[in-house]
Amino acid sequence: MAAPAQEWQWPSSWTEADLRHLPDDGHRYEVFDGSLLVTPPAGETHQDISARLLIALRAAAPDGWRVLQEIGLRCGGRLLIPDLVVLPPHAPRAEADYNDTRKVPPALVVEIESRSTVLMDRGSKPLVYSEAGIPAYWRVERDGTVHIHQQPDDGEPYKLLHTVRKGSTFQVDVPFPMLLDPAAIASR
Numbered sequence: 242m243a244a245p246a247q248e249w250q251w252p253s254s255w256t257e258a259d260l261r262h263l264p265d266d267g268h269r270y271e272v273f274d275g276s277l278l279v280t281p282p283a284g285e286t287h288q289d290i291s292a293r294l295l296i297a298l299r300a301a302a303p304d305g306w307r308v309l310q311e312i313g314l315r316c317g318g319r320l321l322i323p324d325l326v327v328l329p330p331h332a333p334r335a336e337a338d339y340n341d342t343r344k345v346p347p348a349l350v351v352e353i354e355s356r357s358t359v360l361m362d363r364g365s366k367p368l369v370y371s372e373a374g375i376p377a378y379w380r381v382e383r384d385g386t387v388h389i390h391q392q393p394d395d396g397e398p399y400k401l402l403h404t405v406r407k408g409s410t411f412q413v414d415v416p417f418p419m420l421l422d423p424a425a426i427a428s429r
Contacts, residue, residue, distance in 0.1 A: 253275075254275035255272045255275055255276065255277045256272065256275075257272065257315075257320055257338070257339065259272075259277075260272065260320070260338075267281075267282040268280060268281060268282065269282075269311070269322050271319075271320055271321050271322055272318075272319060272320040273319050273320075273321070273361075273365065273369075274318070274319065275318075278361070280355075280357055280358055281357060283324075283353075283355065284355065285428075286383055286428040287324075287353050287355050287383070289428040289429070290353050290381055290383070290385065290426055290427065290428055291310060291324050291325060291353055293425065293426040293427075293428075294325060294351065294353075294381065294426045295308055295310060295325055297419070297421075297422075297425060297426060298325065298327060298419070301417060301418070301419035301420075302327070302417060303330075303417055304330075305329075305330030306327060306328065306329060306330055306348075306416070306417065307327070307328040307332070308325065308326075308327050308328075309325070309326050309327075309328065310324065310325055310326075311323070311324060312326050312335070312340060313335075313338050313339035313340065314326065314339060314340050314342055314347070314350070314373070315339040315340065315341045315342060315343075316342050316369050316370065316372070316373040317369070317372065317373065319369055320339055321366065321369065321370075323350040323351060323352055323366075323370075324351050324352055324353045324381075325349075325350070325351035325353075326340075326347045326349070326350055326351075327347055327348045327349040327350075327351075327416045328340075328345070328347050328348065329345065329347075329348050329416070331345060332344075332345040332347070333345065342373040342374065342375065343373075346373055346374040346375045346376075347375050348375070348376060348377065348415065348416030348417075349375070349376070349377040349378070349379065349415065349416040350370050350375055350377075350378055350379075351378075351379045351380075351381060352366060352378075352379075352380050352381070353381045353383075354380065354381065354382050354383060355383070362380055363380065367380070367390060367398070367399050368398055370399075371392055371397075371398045371399045372398075374392075375392070376391060376392050376415055376416070377389070377390065377391050377392070377415045377416060378390040378391075378399050381426070383428070384406075384407065384423075384427060385406075385407050385423035385424065385426050385427025385428070386404065386405065386406045386407070386423055387404070387405045387411075387421060387423055387426075388401060388403075388404050389401070389402045389403045389404070389405065389411070389413060389421075390402060391415055405421050405423050406423055407423045407424045407427055408423075408424065409423070410422045410423075
């Protein structure tokens with residue numbers, strides 16, 4: 242008689258391997274310092290902003306740059322899933338579920354705020370992305386306002402470079418030159 246399969250136990254500290262036991266149910270599962278973060282599926286406004294910004298970034302991206310939605314990033318021991326990620330041409334394709342930021346960090350990560358993510362998007366996540374060496378972080382509010390953060394050359398945490406609101410535009414240089422227009426990305 243075969244031995245019964247060992248039943249998976251809810252972990253006291255989450256790892257990447259533990260995520261494989263969770264359902265593919267549309268929720269976003271991330272690991273932050275051993276804690277499981279669960280975010281409900283994005284709503285229509287969030288998805289609309291994400292799609293419009295994805296299109297704008299792809300239109301401005303030079304050849305070889307990759308602009309992707311909701312890919313996993315391994316930032317030290319943390320497993321995060323930003324809304325948008327811009328990868329430079331020399332970034333290898335992920336060999337696993339999560340791109341390792343120690344190999345080649347993304348040039349930009351973007352988080353679009355929702356009620357369930359606002360505290361992480363304004364607090365812990367930018368600190369982690371900055372520690373991972375990601376040069377730029379954009380935080381987008383639901384009205385299309387974009388807060389552009391860049392990492393100073395001294396390796397310190399991000400500094401707010403500019404806030405762009407509907408009715409104005411801003412020329413960004415990182416990750417590549419692009420005219421950012423919040424009115425064009427805001428949900429309609």
